[in-house]
Structure formats: structure tokens, C-alpha cells
Amino acid sequence: xxxxxxxxxxxxxxxxxxxxxxxxxxxxxxxxxxxxxxxxxxxxxxxxxxxxxxxxxxxxxxxxxxxxxxxxxxxxxxxxxxxxxxxxxxxxxxxxxxxxxxxxxx
Amino acid sequence: xxxxxxxxxxxxxxxxxxxxxxxxxxxxxxxxxxxxxxxxxxxxxxxxxxxxxxxxxxxxxxxxxxxxxxxxxxxxxxxxxxxxxxxxxxxxxxxxxxxxxxxxxxxxxxxxxxxxxxxxxxxxxxxxxxxxxxxxxxxxxxxxxxxxxxxxxxxxxxxxxxxxxxxxxxxxxxxxxxxxxxxxxxxxxxxxxxxxxxxxxxxxxxxxxxxxxxxxxxxxxxxxxxxxxxxx
Numbered sequence: 001x002x003x004x005x006x007x008x009x010x011x012x013x014x015x016x017x018x019x020x021x022x023x024x025x026x027x028x029x030x031x032x033x034x035x036x037x038x039x040x041x042x043x044x045x046x047x048x049x050x051x052x053x054x055x056x057x058x059x060x061x062x063x064x065x066x067x068x069x070x071x072x073x074x075x076x077x078x079x080x081x082x083x084x085x086x087x088x089x090x091x092x093x094x095x096x097x098x099x100x101x102x103x104x105x106x
Numbered sequence: 107x108x109x110x111x112x113x114x115x116x117x118x119x120x121x122x123x124x125x126x127x128x129x130x131x132x133x134x135x136x137x138x139x140x141x142x143x144x145x146x147x148x149x150x151x152x153x154x155x156x157x158x159x160x161x162x163x164x165x166x167x168x169x170x171x172x173x174x175x176x177x178x179x180x181x182x183x184x185x186x187x188x189x190x191x192x193x194x195x196x197x198x199x200x201x202x203x204x205x206x207x208x209x210x211x212x213x214x215x216x217x218x219x220x221x222x223x224x225x226x227x228x229x230x231x232x233x234x235x236x237x238x239x240x241x242x243x244x245x246x247x248x249x250x251x252x253x254x255x256x257x258x259x260x261x262x263x264x265x266x267x268x269x270x271x272x273x274x275x276x277x278x279x280x281x282x283x284x285x286x287x288x289x290x291x292x293x294x295x296x297x298x299x300x301x302x303x304x305x306x307x308x309x310x311x312x313x314x315x316x317x318x319x320x321x322x323x324x325x326x327x328x329x330x331x332x333x334x335x336x337x338x
Binding site: 003006013014020023035039042045046051071076084 | 151158160161185191211214216270274275277279283285287291295315319326
């Protein structure tokens, strides 16, 4: 059963990644559709992380004491200032974990 | 890159340049491995998800849905919703890849993650299949080794998922997001998408990710059209 699920997921994910690499596909999307689709990158990045930052246990979390919010701010500032991906991830993940540890112990 | 550079050198160059993303994704891979074990999947199935599906968000959501007893059909539908963004990536890389032999197309298609796509789009150099396969495959190796580490660690440290490794996703995605937030339409898109995602999450609506994406894309698109109309 589990193997079947993994196979199904594999086929669906591969299909979505491969479809437009297939030269025999006759569909050529127009400029309007391409322009619309160009927003999919910021849209998906925001849609994935926003609930992680602002929702905890099905409740809205706008408190500045929220470690996810603090870590996100650290990441945004660091990336804006340095442009370095790995430094941004390391620094904000460390800040997040240390801050959470302090909250739990203090 | 000149033509005197060998395929091996291209592969190594791709591996080296994507390394920051490969390392950054390690905590997330560990989380997927540990979460799979914690939710009662076997080590083999947890690793198989990374080896064969190779899509972090889909893997995490599928494990979560399995844990809450969701049906196979609903998990597959959710996978389709989450993965539907990849259609765009194939479309954007179509010019470069459609002329390659089928095994090259299949291999690059299989490796076409969010990270590899953003990586390719931010590289200035001319398209090179060896360079991209080197980047994609090393990222794949990193993801699978991280999953394995999570599986092993999850057996001894049952609280690993409580450590906050999921924050690595927030950090990577913000690092990818900041450079593209260079115009107002992108901001409109991000704010609308984020607002809708929080809303659908609070009300636990199914298909919230796709609904949020479409809302964000629609708002960003309409705003850019409105601006063009105002300026033109």
C-alpha cells in the first residue's frame, strides 16, 4: 500500500516537472499566461512559509516573542545585507534555536 | 565556461556553486527523515520517499496526512496541488532542455526542484547540461544523505522534530525570496499569497496552498497590469 502511494507520488511529481520539457508537446502558452505564471515563484515561497511563521496550534501568532517571526526577520535582514544564502540560513536557524531555548528555560 | 572545459569539470563546478543550497537544505532533510520515523513509517519507506519522490514539501505533507489517517486519493490530490508549481519550471527551461535526448530530459526533469530552478535562473552563464546535472545530482545526494541522517538520528533522539528544524525551510525560502522582491507586483503577490495561506491554514481548508498561490499570482498579475495601464 505504502509502495503504491510512493509510486503514485513519484509519477505525479515527475509528470509536473517533465511535462513541458517534452518537445512533442504542441502547447505554447501565450505571453499573458507566462506573465501570470512568473508570479508562481514568489507566491509559492510565501504560501509555504507564512503559516509556519504566523500560525501555531491553529491560532494566529503575531506576538513579536514568536521565535519563527524573530528568525524570519533575522533571515530577511541578513539576506538583504549580505546576499549570502548559507550565512543567512545558518545565522537565522541558530538565532531561532537559541531564542527558543532561552524562552523554554527562562 | 569555454568549450575546452571537460564534462567532469562542469559537473564539479555545478556541484560547488549549488553547495550553499545543498548544505542549507540538510536540516530540512534531517527533519523529513526523523518525522517519517516518528510518524511510524519504516526506515525504508522514509528513505524511498526521498530517493524516488524527491520533493520536500510533498514528502512532509504526505507523512503528516498519513499520520492523520488521510486516504491515498486525498494524499495524491494534495501532492498534485503542491507540485503543480513545477509545470512553470519545465516551461521556463523548455528552450534549453527540449532539444536534448530523452534520458537527459528525464534526468534533468527528475532533478528539477525549486532550488535547482532558482539556481539555474540566477546563473548568468550559458546553459550546460553537465553543469546543471552536476548541481542537480549533488543536491539530490545531499537531500538523501540528510534524510538518512534524520532516520538514524530519529531512532535515538525521538524529540528531533521538536527541535525546530522546520525553520530551515523558512530560512531557505526567505533567502530565495529576498532577491526577487525587487518590484511592487512581487510584493503584492507575496502579501496576498501569505495572507490567504494564513487564512486557509487557520480555517484548515483543503487545497489552501494552491488557493493561496493562485490568489497571490492573480493579485500580482492584476497589479502589474494596472501599473502598465497607468504608465502606458
